[in-house]
Amino acid sequence: MKDSPPPTKRRRYDAAFRAEALRLASESRSPQAAARALNSDPKRIYKWQKEALTPVAAARGAELDPAAATELRQLRAANRRQAQELEI
Numbered sequence: 001m002k003d004s005p006p007p008t009k010r011r012r013y014d015a016a017f018r019a020e021a022l023r024l025a026s027e028s029r030s031p032q033a034a035a036r037a038l039n040s041d042p043k044r045i046y047k048w049q050k051e052a053l054t055p056v057a058a059a060r061g062a063e064l065d066p067a068a069a070t071e072l073r074q075l076r077a078a079n080r081r082q083a084q085e086l087e088i
Helices: 015-028 031-038 042-052 055-059 066-087
Strands: none
Touching: 015 031, 015 042, 031 042
């Protein structure tokens, strides 16, 4: 049997690193160039770009105060009810 190299640890990227990677990718217009500059995988930067375009990404990490969270739940419930009424 061949000796395989020891498994490498998965690298964790903090929000600042992600923001820098996205900034570099947007400035150079190339995720590959940003990946080379940061010694990272271009696929990861593509994934971060895709995530940044989703509405959930904008709210990630942002905490709502209890009143705003309650109002948001109520508005979403009302939106679901109205969508169901439109289907009928």
